[in-house]
Amino acid sequence: MALAQARAMHPALAAVTEDQAGDANLLDSIADWCQRYTPLVAVDPPDGILLDIGGCAHLFGGEARLRDDLLARTKSFGLSARAAIASTIGTAWAVAHFGEAAIIDAKSTGNREHPTSGARDCLAPLPLAALRLAPDMVAALARLGLKHIGDILDLPRAPLTARFGAALLRQLDRALGREDEPLTPRLPIPPYVAERNFHEPIAREEDVLATVERLAARLQTTLAARGDGARRLELALFRTDGAVKRIAAGTSRPIRDPQAIRALFVERLAALGDEIDPGFGFDLARLSVLVAELRMDEQIGLGTQENRAEVDRLVDRLSARLGRRRISRLIANDSHIPELAATAMPAQTLHAERGSGGWDAFRRFHAEVGLSPRPLRLLTRPEPIEVMALVPDGPPLRFRWRRALHEVVTVEGPERIAGAWWSEQADADEGARWPPAPLAGATRDYFRIEDKIGLRFWLFRSGFYQDAPPGLPPRWYLHGMYA
Amino acid sequence: MAAVRPAFSSSTEGPAARIERLRRTLCTAETATGLAGEDAAPLTLGIPLIDDALGGGLAGGALHEVAATCEPQIPAASGFVLALAARHTIPRQQDAIWIAEDLSLAENGLPYGPGLHEVGLAPEKLIMVAAARGRDVLWAMEEALRCRAIGMVIGELRGCGIDQVATRRLALAAAAGNTPGFILRTAPSDEPSAAATRWIIGAAPSSSALRDERSSAGPPHVYRLAAHLIRNRRGHRGAWIVEWNSVEQRFELATDSVSVAQPVFDRPHRAAVA
Numbered sequence: 001m002a003l004a005q006a007r008a009m010h011p012a013l014a015a016v017t018e019d020q021a022g023d024a025n026l027l028d029s030i031a032d033w034c035q036r037y038t039p040l041v042a043v044d045p046p047d048g049i050l051l052d053i054g055g056c057a058h059l060f061g062g063e064a065r066l067r068d069d070l071l072a073r074t075k076s077f078g079l080s081a082r083a084a085i086a087s088t089i090g091t092a093w094a095v096a097h098f099g100e101a102a103i104i105d106a107k108s109t110g111n112r113e114h115p116t117s118g119a120r121d122c123l124a125p126l127p128l129a130a131l132r133l134a135p136d137m138v139a140a141l142a143r144l145g146l147k148h149i150g151d152i153l154d155l156p157r158a159p160l161t162a163r164f165g166a167a168l169l170r171q172l173d174r175a176l177g178r179e180d181e182p183l184t185p186r187l188p189i190p191p192y193v194a195e196r197n198f199h200e201p202i203a204r205e206e207d208v209l210a211t212v213e214r215l216a217a218r219l220q221t222t223l224a225a226r227g228d229g230a231r232r233l234e235l236a237l238f239r240t241d242g243a244v245k246r247i248a249a250g251t252s253r254p255i256r257d258p259q260a261i262r263a264l265f266v267e268r269l270a271a272l273g274d275e276i277d278p279g280f281g282f283d284l285a286r287l288s289v290l291v292a293e294l295r296m297d298e299q300i301g302l303g304t305q306e307n308r309a310e311v312d313r314l315v316d317r318l319s320a321r322l323g324r325r326r327i328s329r330l331i332a333n334d335s336h337i338p339e340l341a342a343t344a345m346p347a348q349t350l351h352a353e354r355g356s357g358g359w360d361a362f363r364r365f366h367a368e369v370g371l372s373p374r375p376l377r378l379l380t381r382p383e384p385i386e387v388m389a390l391v392p393d394g395p396p397l398r399f400r401w402r403r404a405l406h407e408v409v410t411v412e413g414p415e416r417i418a419g420a421w422w423s424e425q426a427d428a429d430e431g432a433r434w435p436p437a438p439l440a441g442a443t444r445d446y447f448r449i450e451d452k453i454g455l456r457f458w459l460f461r462s463g464f465y466q467d468a469p470p471g472l473p474p475r476w477y478l479h480g481m482y483a
Numbered sequence: 484m485a486a487v488r489p490a491f492s493s494s495t496e497g498p499a500a501r502i503e504r505l506r507r508t509l510c511t512a513e514t515a516t517g518l519a520g521e522d523a524a525p526l527t528l529g530i531p532l533i534d535d536a537l538g539g540g541l542a543g544g545a546l547h548e549v550a551a552t553c554e555p556q557i558p559a560a561s562g563f564v565l566a567l568a569a570r571h572t573i574p575r576q577q578d579a580i581w582i583a584e585d586l587s588l589a590e591n592g593l594p595y596g597p598g599l600h601e602v603g604l605a606p607e608k609l610i611m612v613a614a615a616r617g618r619d620v621l622w623a624m625e626e627a628l629r630c631r632a633i634g635m636v637i638g639e640l641r642g643c644g645i646d647q648v649a650t651r652r653l654a655l656a657a658a659a660g661n662t663p664g665f666i667l668r669t670a671p672s673d674e675p676s677a678a679a680t681r682w683i684i685g686a687a688p689s690s691s692a693l694r695d696e697r698s699s700a701g702p703p704h705v706y707r708l709a710a711h712l713i714r715n716r717r718g719h720r721g722a723w724i725v726e727w728n729s730v731e732q733r734f735e736l737a738t739d740s741v742s743v744a745q746p747v748f749d750r751p752h753r754a755a756v757a
Contacts (some may be wrong), residue, residue, distance in 0.1 A: 377598065
């Protein structure tokens with residue numbers, strides 16, 4: 001019915017604009033909070049959540065108490081909810097949306113051919129929409145006089161399939177347990193988890209860190225039993241009012257030591273600062289290992305092993321505080337283009353390889369080929385300069401860079417470095433990256449320059465004068481500086 | 484700081500012995516304040532003249548300040564510091580760490596792998612930290628200085644946010660971790676600082692002789708720096724023109740040119756200190 005009609009019937013009706021995105025976000029955050037009961041949680045848009053509590057119910061005192069706890073908490077958030085527990089997704093969905101019962105008894109589960117009598121009895125009086133069928137199929141069935149699930153339970157299967165397709169009977173079979181319906185959890189299940197409930201919610205940072213250390217001690221025994229160490233950890237803090245704060249931390253090498261894990265989270269909390277707002281407190285803290293790797297037990301002793309471990313710990317601390325991408329090491333690439341010859345990779349990810357990062361090969365190449373010396377510092381984007389040269393394609397006589405004029409005393413060059421002619425198209429799509437599209441495949445002539453004061457530069461001319469279009473002479477750029 | 488009063492001895496003690504005694508007093512005072520690393524090996528430059536002026540070399544567990552003459556000279560100052568890093572960390576197989584603000588790296592460029600190889604520093608031994616703010620640079624420097632496994636910490640700082648409190652913290656961290664720390668500045672400053680030595684580094688033109696011989700070959704591969712030592716706790720100040728020999732990993736005095744400022748020879752007690 002139209003809003004005007006509804007308002008005519010009830011003048012005091014409140015109308016709120018629909019906000020689908022906001023509703024989806026709210027549903028997602030409720031599903032996030034439901035992770036406190038079980039790791040297998042799926043969102044059932046637009047207004048449902050599916051939880052697989054097989055194996056978790058006993059932690060909360062049974063299925064009935066879990067359901068009561070869930071409903072009580074959602075009520076305290078200001079939401080009205082209906083919950084049903086059954087042995088299949090289809091039955092639970094049907095009963096939660098359309099039925100009255102709370103828990104469909106799973107104790108009298110039969111085998112596949114004879115589904116539980118409890119499920120059949122519950123489903124029979126429900127309308128056909130409870131089977132999650134398309135509306136036009138429900139309308140078609142209604143025209144035939146089939147309005148409740150009980151009507152189609154005992155009908156012969158072949159004519160139904162012929163008339164309505166396989167979907168109808170598949171949904172029925174899934175509801176009755178004759179066919180399996182898996183639940184795809186919204187978050188992957190971590191291999192190791194330790195959690196702790198608080199009767200009195202905690203809010204102080206020292207308490208959170210002390211909890212982290214205790215949970216890490218519990219994880220240490222399970223990790224040690226398998227010989228694993230944690231590479232990536234996540235601390236999930238569940239607030240009393242339903243919000244969930246997740247803090248992740250990574251390491252360069254697999255660790256197990258509770259003090260080291262605590263030190264990592266000290267840095268993370270320091271970096272996040274006010275974003276972790278405890279509100280009225282956290283009543284559940286869960287430490288999970290998202291990525292675990294085999295950890296070789298190392299001997300404690302003097303020498304390079306101990307040094308390396310200490311450097312890794314420093315890298316972990318710096319990465320936790322400043323961000324993984326800001327701490328990097330250089331690796332050599334097999335590229336003749338100068339800005340691609342060396343790249344900076346996050347230092348935490350490089351631990352596993354621990355080779356020379358390609359620099360041995362570079363040193364061999366350098367010794368064989370006799371490469372012209374490279375600058376000590378390379379600008380990320382070569383800066384355009386104004387150059388005066390005697391001969392158009394020749395070395396520069398003087399140039400102006402950042403508003404200062406430099407007189408050239410000695411020049412070495414040109415060293416011709418051709419662009420990556422095969423990837424001109426790819427570079428053109430890069431957008432704001434260097435080099436800009438028209439110069440992507442251009443050949444560069446590099447010159448090593450020393451000026452009157454003694455400053456040494458590496459600059460290049462992009463393109464040739466004779467090949468350039470009339471209005472666009474080749475540009476000169478400064479790429480790097482020598483010591 | 485503990486109050487140490489040097490007792491004035493009788494006049495029979497020669498000037499050399501007196502200076503030696505004062506040096507020892509200074510060392511004790513420094514250790515008491517925590518500004519001297521325990522048994523940190525000094526960083527020598529390879530030039531006996533400069534190393535003697537430094538009292539054996541740059542102090543291994545202390546903070547040193549290297550300023551470029553002006554901003555375009557930063558690559559020269561970087562070269563000086565990275566050459567020292569190569570000399571000091573390669574024999575010990577330790578890593579060096581370079582900490583800079585994003586703005587510094589954008590203005591003056593990132594350390595370039597093949598260029599580091601030219602200096603003689605293995606690029607896989609350098610850890611680079613890019614910080615968003617100057618405060619983060621100071622924090623990262625302190626953390627890295629405390630770590631004993633790091634060979635050298637180089638922090639590129641711009642602006643004048645580095646007051647004496649900050650340098651003192653860094654000096655204490657360097658002493659605690661027995662790691663040499665270098666602050667690389669874009670311009671010299673007069674602010675008081677707790678650094679053990681202060682340098683001003685600029686680029687020097689290659690020698691005219693070399694230029695005449697190899698003008699067609701361009702700038703020589705060895706690079707030349709003008710180094711002014713403007714503050715030195717353990718000796719006198721001076722200015723030299725040095726060249727870095729990356730093959731032998733040592734500095735050399737430029738042979739064909741004189742230093743910009745002569746070390747003072749005409750003071751009477753100067754001759755005793757050698």
